[in-house]
Amino acid sequence: MKCLSCKEEYGDRNAGTCRECYEEAGETEEELKRQIVELDSKVNFLSLIAISPKFVPTANPRCFSDVVLVASGPPESDNPHCNSPSIPAHRAVLTSRSPVFRAMLENEMEESLTGTIMIRDVSYDTLRAFVNYMYTAEACLGENMACDLLVLSEKYQVKHLKNYCEKYLMSTLNWENSIPRYAFAHQHGAKSLLDSSLSLILDNMDKLGKREEYVKLVERDPRMVVEIYEAYLSKQVNTGLSKDRFVKA
C-alpha cells in the first residue's frame, strides 16, 4: 500500500500509522506551528529593539534613557580610566532583568546616585551585546562572545542569557575544545556544559594524558583533574566494567 506522506509503496514490515492517526498528527503539527507564529509575534512585540543599544548606541533624548553603562579596563591596566563610550539604558529594564542591577539601582548606591554603572574587565562590544540582550533576548554569538557573555550574565544573574550562551557552547563542543570548556564551565557554574564536556572527556580517557591542555590544567588547577578521575572511576564502578577496561587500556 501507499504511504500518504512520501507516496512510496510499503508492506506490513514497514507499517507506521493508520490514516486516522496520520491525520491527527497533521492537525497537531498545524496547531504547534500556529502556536509558534503567535509566540514569535509576542516576542517581536515585547522586544525593545527600538530603544536597545543596537538601535540607539549613544545617548539620545528620544530614547528616555535614565542611566548609562561604561566598560572600563581592568584595574591593573595602564590607564583604567580610559573608558569606551557610554551605553545608554533604562533603569526599569535593567532592574527587570537582573537582581544585581535591581539591588544596585533601587538602593542609594553610587551607581544609582550618579546614573553611571562602571563594568570592569569587559570590552565595549561585549557590554553592548550584553545590554542589547536585555532589550531583545537576542545576541550574535561566536566562541569568545559566548564565553564573555556567560561570565557577565553570571555576574549580573541574567539567567536567560547564561542558558543561551551555555547552549551555544554545548552545540559547538568537541574533543578538541572539551578540556578548556570543562575548566570554563567548572569556574562559572555552567552545570549542563560541565556535564557534557566531562562526558566527552570520559569517552576519550585513553587520549587524555597526551593533550597539552591536560598538562596545563594539572599545573593550574589539579583539583579539577581529580574530579575527572573521580567521575571516571565512578562511571566504571557503575557500569561494572572496571577490571576489563583497565586491562584493555
Next chain:
Amino acid sequence: MKCLSCKEEYGDRNAGTCRECYEEAGETEEELKRQIVELDSKVNFLSLIAISPKFVPTANPRCFSDVVLVASGPPESDNPHCNSPSIPAHRAVLTSRSPVFRAMLENEMEESLTGTIMIRDVSYDTLRAFVNYMYTAEACLGENMACDLLVLSEKYQVKHLKNYCEKYLMSTLNWENSIPRYAFAHQHGAKSLLDSSLSLILDNMDKLGKREEYVKLVERDPRMVVEIYEAYLSKQVNTGLSKDRFVKA
C-alpha cells in the same frame, strides 16, 4: 497490521504512513515543541511584568516610572475632572509600543512636559489592562473588555493588542451576536472580524429581517446594511446560484 500510534489493527484501506515517515513526523513534533518551550521562555524574559501596572498599580519610586496615565470621564459627563487613580508607566515602553505615544512623548506636547497622559472615554480598569498589555503582551478578556481594548488599541495604534482582541471576538462569534459584531468591526476597521461576521450573516439571510439588531442597524446606519445586501448579491452571482436560491427562499 498494527498502527504504531493507536496500536489498533488496520488494513490497506486505512493505510496512513510508512514507518520512516511516522518516525520523521515524531521528530518534527519534538523539534516544534522544543521551539515552543524556547519561545515561551523568551516571552517570559522579555515581559516587564515586575514593573507593569498589574504588579505596581500606583506610583512607586522603585519602578522608575517617568510618566502617568489617567482615565478621565467623557467630556460631556457631569464632572469630567473626577479622575481615577493615575497609572504609572515608562516613556521608553509606551513609545516602543505605540506610534501615537511616540509622537506625543518625543515632541514637546503637553503630555510630554507635564508627564501626565489623560485618556478620555475609558474606565480605569480598561486603561490599566491596556497599559499592562504593553508590558506583558497579556490581557484577561471578556466580551466588553475585548471591545474596549480594541477601541483603545486602534486609537493608539497598538496593532498586536488589536489583533489579540479581534481574535478573541472571532472565537466567540455566533449568530446571536453577529450583527452587533459586524457593526463594531465596521466602525473600528477590524477586517478579519468584519469578514467572519459578514460571512455568518450571509449564511443566515433568511432569518436576518426578523432580528431586532437588524431593525436597529437599518435605523442607525443604513449604509452598513446596504453593504450586507451587496455582499449577498455578489456571493450569489459568484456561486452562480442566484436564481435557484431566490426561488427556494
